[in-house]
Amino acid sequence: MSVAIVWFRRDLRLRDNPALQAAIEAGHTVLPVYIHAPEEEGAWAPGAASNAWLHRSLQQLDADLRRTGSSLVLRRGDSMAQLQALIAQSGAEAVYWNRKYEPATQPRDAAIKRGLREQGLHVESHNGYLLFEPWELATLQGGPYKVFTPFWRNALSHWRLPALSAAPSVLVSPKVDSLALNDLGLQPQLGWDAGFWAHWQPGESGAQEALEVFIDGALNGYREQRDLPDRVGTSRLSPHLHFGEIAPWHIAHALESQRSAGRDADIDGFLRQLGWREFSWHLLHHFPQTSDANLNPGFDGFAWAPVQPGLLEAWQHGRTGIPIIDAGMRELWATGTMHNRVRMLVGSFLCKHLRMHWREGARWFWDTLVDADLANNSMGWQWVAGTGADAAPYFRVFNPVTQAQKFDPQARYITRWVPELAALPLKSRFAPWLSPTLLAQAAPLYPTQPLVDLAEGRAAALDAYHRRR
Structure with a gap:
């Protein structure tokens, strides 16, 4: 059976993972890989808190994969060089990943896709992060939006949630060399993050639990209580979304299933917050300078x-x-x-x-x-x-x-x-x-x-x- 590398990045989950699902449906043996290459993030390499979360999220993803019979291969360094080494070791014929949209990583990924295809590999990238690709929605004049309300109105007119997909129950992967998680150097040396973990559970199971807690609790009265900092009135899903531990359409499906006369306003209010997340990526794609320079x-x-x-x-x-x-x-x-x-x-x-x-x-x-x-x-x-x-x-x-x-x-x-x-x-x-x-x-x-x-x-x-x- 042919081998396909599934390159995990900002999609640290097994369910609702388009790249993983595509590799499985194509009949490949899957080699799950994470490559730590912060130097390729440009001026915005992940900060200390993000790295602390990433350490635990990768740990959880590896545990989830081990329950299927597989494991997460960890590498560090130049992404293209590491992929090349993995292809040589595993005999992989295909590489799949879910897209990233930062100004520094988009051209890198395009170059990697082009280079691997020139070597005869099958390469696919998918949208595993957003409800809409950043270039998908446009004004009547064909340009990008700068105002949220018309952007969201257009998004709602094209509202089509992807189908949900279950996590694979069995994955048998080829054996290749892997770094230990501690070799990535993600944890703060002074333990500054020690207090975080009483408040958070990184990983896909933590994301699912946070969603369930939100639906049973803070979703009720969300529109009125989300502005009150003295109570749990928000979803607390943002880090799980950031690391791709849960798909935004999974959240939307879950909320849509809860619709009733008494909850519609709260559900619409939260979906609007997902819309602001979409709008921010739309802006950064069209105005990549805005991570450092004024848009105005x-x-x-x-x-x-x-x-x-x-x-x-x-x-x-x-x-x-x-x-x-x-x-x-x-x-x-x-x-x-x-x-x-x-x-x-x-x-x-x-x-x-x-x-x-x-x-x-x-x-x-x-x-x-x-x-x-x-x-x-x-x-x-x-x-x-x-x-x-x-x-x-x-x-x-x-x-x-x-x-x-x-x-x-x-x-x-x-x-x-x-x-x-x-x-x-x-x-x-x-x-x-x-x-x-x-x-x-x-x-x-x-x-x-x-x-x-x-x-x-x-x-x-x-x-x-x-x-x-």
Whole structure:
């Protein structure tokens, strides 16, 4: 029987895996392979939190494969060279993979496909990551979208979910050399991620469990509760989606099966969030510079403040003196994630009150988020900075105190992540600098003043906005 390499990348699952399914249906003996080549990701090689998750996801994928009689072959180095070596060792006649869409990996994959085909191999790539290919939807003029609502309207008009496919029960693979998982060097040396795993279960089974928990719990009332950081009101599926441990159409199928008069609005609300994920990849494909450069060139002359390392570090580690901001940054450090509403607040504070370039925030999130996704991260930061597609206007400056009072009215989220403020009266937990005596007594080590006066920071941001060249 002929051998086919199935090259796993951002699709670390066995069910609903188009490349794996195609290789099996073609009658091949499957050789499952993962090649660690961060150097080929360009300027955006995966960060520490992503690597920590990847280690556990690969471990789980290998365990799942072993239950079928196979195992995951691990290699490190130049992808083409490693594929060539595997072809020579296994006698493989075909290579299958699911596509990646980053600006650095698309041309690499095209070159590999061309080179292998020139050597006479059968090569196929599939869409295992998105509901729509990034080039599939276009405006009436044939161009890319820059506004979400018409993009999503078009997507819904073409809504066709792929059929579900089961995981193979038996896979017999040829024996070839493999690295040990620890040889990939994915785990943080200092164990910084140790606290993550009380909150997460990487791998396909963890993704399935997260989906079931969401459907039974947070999906009910999702549209109203997704903005409240003091409760589990979101799906917590984003890292599983990022690593391809679950297919987006699998989630959509599961939600569609739950439709009823009382749940339609919540289901549609979550599907819309999947739509934003699709939109972000559409944007990055058509505007690949936006991982580093403003989509809106009107901000190219904007007077961002020079980076002051002390201020940036205080923001990074939750020492700004503004409780909702500090809570979000501490949650990120401790768990590898941050509530979406709070992400907007910490981003607005950095880009507007501190007036630091959105790239500073994007880089920190890239290194510390377990769901760090180049398209979503780039779009999210450009959205909050006002420089991207369908963005919040720059002159919309979130007031973190009033936002905390609105979305965390009992300060439960603040108290969880900034516990030294728990002894303060509720009102004082939102702006403790206004109660200096109480603050000194209850939390003497907490900053006595915010990094910047909120009114002055807002005024400076608006002045810089109006003085744009």
